[in-house]
Amino acid sequence: QVQLVESGGGLVQPGGSLRLSCAASGPRLDYYVIGWFRQAPGKEREGVSCISSSDDNTFYTDSVKGRFTISRDNDKKTVYLQMNNLKPEDTAVYYCAAEALGPCSFDREEYDYWGQGTQVTVSS
Numbered sequence: 001q002v003q004l005v006e007s008g009g010g011l012v013q014p015g016g017s018l019r020l021s022c023a024a025s026g027p028r029l030d031y032y033v034i035g036w037f038r039q040a041p042g043k044e045r046e047g048v049s050c051i052s053s054s055d056d057n058t059f060y061t062d063s064v065k066g067r068f069t070i071s072r073d074n075d076k077k078t079v080y081l082q083m084n085n086l087k088p089e090d091t092a093v094y095y096c097a098a099e100a101l102g103p104c105s106f107d108r109e110e111y112d113y114w115g116q117g118t119q120v121t122v123s124s
Contacts, residue, residue: 002026002113009118020081022096029077038092047106086122093117
């Protein structure tokens with residue numbers, strides 16, 4: 001079983017940057033697909049980015065392409081989400097999630113384990 005803990009959220013001005021971390025405990029992290037999701041008030045949780053388990057292929061939702069970068073450090077059992085040029089519409093609680101089987105996906109039903117979330121607020 002995997003336990004996930006997110007960190008790195010906070011308040012940032014538009015155009016600023018944050019790096020979120022998702023620290024995992026349990027089996028080797030490279031066994032898992034890791035996804036980042038976010039949920040803004042009154043909205044459904046949406047997939048933001050995903051990194052595959054076998055070949056580290058990465059995927060992004062259109063609204064963050066070119067601004068966000070997902071990466072993993074298997075030795076540290078940590079996945080990162082570097083977020084640059086942040087916009088007010090990026091404001092949300094960000095969650096990381098892990099799934100043991102299957103390709104990268106933005107379908108939250110595919111994920112077996114979730115962290116508690118970290119708040120990101122983009123505001124001047």
